[in-house]
Amino acid sequence: MAEHGSSACSHPSERKYKIALCQLFVSKNKLENIRHARELLEAAADGGAKLILLPEMWNCPYSNELFSLFAEEIDADDLSGSPSCGMLAEVSRSRKVTLVGGSIPERFGSHLYSTCCVFGSNGKLRARHRKVHLFDVDIPGQLTFKESATLTAGDELTIVDTDVGLLGIGICHDIRFPELAILCAERGADVICYLAAFEMNTGPLFWEVLQKARALDNQLYVATCSPARDLTINHAAWGHSTVVGPFGEILATTGHEEAVVFADIDYAYIREVRLRLQLEKQKRKDMYQLVCVSNCIRHI
Numbered sequence: 001m002a003e004h005g006s007s008a009c010s011h012p013s014e015r016k017y018k019i020a021l022c023q024l025f026v027s028k029n030k031l032e033n034i035r036h037a038r039e040l041l042e043a044a045a046d047g048g049a050k051l052i053l054l055p056e057m058w059n060c061p062y063s064n065e066l067f068s069l070f071a072e073e074i075d076a077d078d079l080s081g082s083p084s085c086g087m088l089a090e091v092s093r094s095r096k097v098t099l100v101g102g103s104i105p106e107r108f109g110s111h112l113y114s115t116c117c118v119f120g121s122n123g124k125l126r127a128r129h130r131k132v133h134l135f136d137v138d139i140p141g142q143l144t145f146k147e148s149a150t151l152t153a154g155d156e157l158t159i160v161d162t163d164v165g166l167l168g169i170g171i172c173h174d175i176r177f178p179e180l181a182i183l184c185a186e187r188g189a190d191v192i193c194y195l196a197a198f199e200m201n202t203g204p205l206f207w208e209v210l211q212k213a214r215a216l217d218n219q220l221y222v223a224t225c226s227p228a229r230d231l232t233i234n235h236a237a238w239g240h241s242t243v244v245g246p247f248g249e250i251l252a253t254t255g256h257e258e259a260v261v262f263a264d265i266d267y268a269y270i271r272e273v274r275l276r277l278q279l280e281k282q283k284r285k286d287m288y289q290l291v292c293v294s295n296c297i298r299h300i
């Protein structure tokens, strides 16, 4: 169901608007993280952004030891159990912006998830996406981490209809799996938002190429948002929040410090690129197809 009353709205394929990525420092003080996130979100809204992203685990340092301590219950009808989501709802309503609210540790029964909440420009919770591909890695001498030791994987892909168009949502390691992006594109997503905290070991090699690949494969916009780098913690983030266009070009990016990154989105440009390079038409669906297991897509 689309929302109403946005200045960004025209025919969906002609929408133009400004996107902003809030690359911020995350501390061990949750209330301070919420206050600081609000500050950057408001700066992004003041800068004219209609769609604003936060990074993966923005209210909590990225650590298996801390996820449970920082976790919140998210009840769509009563956000009083989630100070982080309460703030997101307030900012989206007061500033009339769509927020892709990074991820926070979510407690649901005995499970913990890395969960992204998307708020519409009326302040309503539009979607809740749980990280699908958990980051378990073992590169001897460099990086060993097992996210699945504390978190449970989500089992739905999310495509959410907002004032600024159809958004596909992925969380960090999800970007390595082209299937998720293809399914979002096949269902009409204009932008895929990846909330991330790529590692210092893997970031330099993979981060940029993965963003370009997902954008190019699907001829759409890819927007990524990382925390700023903090070398005093175990899993310092690579940073480099970026917006990539449907031709695989970097439209805006940054280094590893705190920053609000702005870029212009123009859906007519997606159509133009798809006309120039007609990949969808050229696909050999008589030879291959991506099958989606029933109920795995949440299209809101």
Ligand SMILES: NC(=O)CCC(=O)C(=O)O
Pocket: 056, 134, 135, 171, 172, 173, 174, 176, 196, 197, 198, 199, 202, 203, 206
């Ligand atoms: N938080 C994550 O999912 C990290 C993913 C990552 O660094 C990768 O290389 O994949």
